[in-house]
Amino acid sequence: MKAAVFLSFGDPSEVLKVQDVPTPEPGPGEVRVRMIASPVNPSDTMVVEGRYGVLPKLPATPGFEGVGVVDKAGPGLMGRFLVGKRVVAINQRGGNWAEYAVIPWKQARPLPDDIADDQAATFFVNPVTALAMVRHVLAVPKGEWLLLSAAGSTLGKMIVKLGRRDGFKTLCVVRRSEAKRELIDLGADAVVSSSEGPVPEQVRKITGDDGPRYAIDPIGGEAGTAIYRSLGKGGRLVVYGSLTDEPIQVDPRSLISSRTSVEGFWLGYWMSERSIPGALLLFREVAALIREGVLDADVGKTYPLDQVGEAVREAAAVGRGGKVLLRMSAAGRSAVS
Template identity: 45%
Template sequence: MRAVRFASFGEPADVLTVENIPAPQPGPGQVLVRVQVRPINPSDLFVIRGLYGALPRLPAVPGFEGAGVIVGVGEGVTDRTIGQLVIPMGASGLWQEYVVVPAARAIPVPEPIGDRQAATAFVNPATAWLMLTETLRVEPGEWVLQNAASSVVGRHVIQLGQRLNFRTINVVRRREVIDELRAMGADEVICEQDENVVARVHALTGGKGVRYALDSVGGASGARLAASLGAGGTMLVYGAIAGESLTIHPGMLLFRSATIRGWWLTHWFQSATPSQVQSLFDTLFRLIGDGTLSTPIVAEYDLADVREAVREAERKTRPGKVLLVG
């Protein structure tokens, strides 16, 4: 089978190769999945560069997310069937043609969803949903402030704001995306290069600041979000796109009793029970199925063209996901 691999950490377009390796076979309680679609996420690229929170032994196959069809079942498997579209959870790299996972970790996908939206149903929708509803418990009518608002997670936050009746203040780097985000339902959009973010947020909130903020950038952008928190506010840091330190004035924490905390999807899944995982996917599939959540797809590349695909995925103006297919 074909597999994308890397034997050393480095720039993805430099270290990734496509190799032919033996296909795995399912053992008792396992299923063999023919992976069909795999999105390229920032977390995948951080792993390849050796900059992620958990790194594999090398050589390794990257890829946290994807969807495919069950083509083989091991002894004792009775609740999964050949031909079933599933999301293989916990596989050791999905940028290859076949993976083996325990049957319980092959999440069945409802037929109307399709393999493209199924392949992107895990990392970004789950991140947005869990941060907003389980960790922050955002209340209707409240403001949620976020940077990187034109990212896929950012768009999901906007979409969920429409569904759950909270308001969003969306910080972006490029003014060209302002009208698009407003058309999606963004309540307010601030371009960092044109406006003072902190002043605008305080004007929008009557000087109170916001109760909730989501930082996926770090650096100066994240610091501006932190400075926009009101009394008792909380900011979740779930990304570090800028690759820069987040500097926060201690008075903000001291006098406002604000909270800054990290949030990582991996930690949630490590502690979640199988029933919690299934409940999460039931919710996400429902939101995708009724159109509340939708991941834009901008390009598809065959596995053989992975180097070109990762270059496309890192274009700053890219408005959606790049997929690896085949």
């Protein structure tokens, strides 16, 4: 089979090469998925760069999520029921940027027929992260402000739409002033740009001196520090990434006197604490919100696997339009209107 492989960590557009490799065979409790499509997420490219929290042994193939059809099951009863089914392929080890991937049967989630391939490919990482942080970890109440950085990302846009549905207010932070209009049109209650002045001052003008009590940040460094300093008393900041590889600066006296808190969120850890019935209910919740147009991904360009270099360059481009997909097979469900 063909797979995108990297032999060393580095710039994804340079170190990723499509190679012929042995087609994997499923072991006990595993299934093999004939991959249809997989997105290019920041977590995938950070693995290739050697900047992710958990790194694979080399050589390796990226790709934590995607959509495909189970074509073979290893020894064991449960996997056999999945053969022939189109599934969300959750690959915690990575490896979905290939024509075939082997995963535990529990990580192959059957999909409703009305979820198109492009949405199915992006079904897990962003939608579940958004839902988990907002509804389960922070449990943002109706009428409260949620402050979020990287608001123009696919996940950020999902949270803006979730806010409109659930009744909490979104205060978005972007780098470029020209990015504000799109988020306002999408339904954000307020948008500020870090290029237009200190973020905490802009936030206070909108929320008042009390400041927001809920915030999320995937950036860290100066941007994450600004988000933290914008919090009101008793505020909570959930950090779900570190795109800059720089620390958030927290003043201990401020932390104590304002009773604020900073906590980390990693989807893999959070999901491992869910029961199988709980995970099934979560996936049904995500599917329903995708149908409503709340957690649907804004999909941009799609590239064949052998153009993986072009795909990762497009995914890294500033101001790109939508999530970039890699397509391995034409079989599946096409996009629907």
